[in-house]
Amino acid sequence: MSGANIIFYLLAAITLVSAVLAVTTRMIFRAAIYLLFCLIGIAGIYFWLQYEFIAAVQIVVYVGGIVVLIIFSIFLTQQAGEELPKQKMGRQLFSALAAFCGMALVMLQLVQHKFTTTANKAVEPTVSNIGNQMLGVEEGGYSLPFEVVSILLLAALIGCIVIALKSKPEAK
Amino acid sequence: MMQPGLYHLLFISTALFFIGVYGFFTRRNLVTMLMSVELILNSVNLNFIAFNKYLWYDKMDGLFFTIFIIAIAAAEAAVAIAIIINLYRSHQSIDVENTEDLRY
Numbered sequence: 001m002s003g004a005n006i007i008f009y010l011l012a013a014i015t016l017v018s019a020v021l022a023v024t025t026r027m028i029f030r031a032a033i034y035l036l037f038c039l040i041g042i043a044g045i046y047f048w049l050q051y052e053f054i055a056a057v058q059i060v061v062y063v064g065g066i067v068v069l070i071i072f073s074i075f076l077t078q079q080a081g082e083e084l085p086k087q088k089m090g091r092q093l094f095s096a097l098a099a100f101c102g103m104a105l106v107m108l109q110l111v112q113h114k115f116t117t118t119a120n121k122a123v124e125p126t127v128s129n130i131g132n133q134m135l136g137v138e139e140g141g142y143s144l145p146f147e148v149v150s151i152l153l154l155a156a157l158i159g160c161i162v163i164a165l166k167s168k169p170e171a172k
Numbered sequence: 173m174m175q176p177g178l179y180h181l182l183f184i185s186t187a188l189f190f191i192g193v194y195g196f197f198t199r200r201n202l203v204t205m206l207m208s209v210e211l212i213l214n215s216v217n218l219n220f221i222a223f224n225k226y227l228w229y230d231k232m233d234g235l236f237f238t239i240f241i242i243a244i245a246a247a248e249a250a251v252a253i254a255i256i257i258n259l260y261r262s263h264q265s266i267d268v269e270n271t272e273d274l275r276y
Contacts (some may be wrong), residue, residue: 008176012184019188019211023195035207040190042214045184048273049225054238058217061242065247066210073203073253077260087198095197103190105231110182120230125265133232142236149243162263 008048015041026084027076036067053127181222188215202256202266206249213245 015038022034039062046055123129134142188211193207217238224234260266 001270005176008180012180015184016187016191019191022211023199023204023208028201031204031207035210037247041215042218045181045202045218046221049181049223051225051235054217054221054235061246062214065246069249069253070203070207073256076257077203077266082241084201084204087200087239092198095194098197099190099194102193103186106190107183109220110179110180115178115227120231121224123232125232127217127233130232130235134236140231140233143235145236145240148253149240153243153247156251160250160254163251 004048010047011041011048014038026086028078028084029071032067032071032074035070036063039067040062051125051131053125126128148168177224181218181226185215185218185222188212199221200268202252202259202268205268206252206256210245210249212239217241241268 010144016035018037018041021040022031025031025034039058043055043058043063045060046052087168134146188194190207192211195211196205199205199208209260220234220238226234228234256266258270263271265271
């Protein structure tokens with residue numbers, strides 16, 4: 001067993017264990033920190049697959065952006081250190097059952113399915129290749145979705161400001 | 173223990189997806205529900221990357237889908253947290269059981 005395999009299984013274990021802890025712990029701040037480790041584990045898997053650009057984007061946007069945002073919102077809305085109320089046993093049981101049944105169904109389908117792979121030459125996912133295709137306007141270019149996403153981000157930015165704005169009392 | 177391949181990655185992403193679903197069902201706090209949604213989105217990203225790496229390595233479409241999903245997830249998290257903070261201001265709580273104003 002080579003070192004690369006050991007690293008893969010280690011990353012997978014970190015990701016899955018911290019994901020389970022993030023959804024089961026009753027301390028909300030710890031849940032955010034476990035989510036952070038889970039996202040870092042996924043970024044490590046992307047590095048392992050040699051998709052370095054995606055791994056960097058994952059770390060910058062998820063770990064540096066979304067988790068920090070979540071931690072801030074926890075500070076703003078929650079007494080830190082206070083435990084979440086205990087959930088009903090029946091609800092937990094049924095949720096676990098539903099999740100397990102769904103997972104069993106998907107896994108069963110997965111192991112029975114034979115995937116067919118392409119025989120074409122591989123394209124290296126380097127940053128220059130990604131940039132050329134991202135802003136390309138020819139066949140297979142992604143410039144239209146790129147523009148649409150930029151408008152979406154602008155709309156989200158304005159929407160956040162409008163939603164979180166304190167409503168001023170009406171001036172007479 | 174064998175060489176990790178497509179099936180291992182699909183196993184991880186399936187497990188992550190259903191962990192997220194379990195969290196979404198059991199949690200009653202809006203911030204933790206948002207965390208579960210992030211887990212689900214990450215499992216989808218992992219799926220796209222796995223298929224791009226092992227089945228259609230001659231294209232980069234899975235990679236672009238992942239990039240766009242990450243961008244949209246960031247926008248979604250920002251809007252959701254703005255709504256949550258606004259809700260906390262008016263109700264002093266972000267528990268879904270206490271926010272029943274829109275129910276009827």
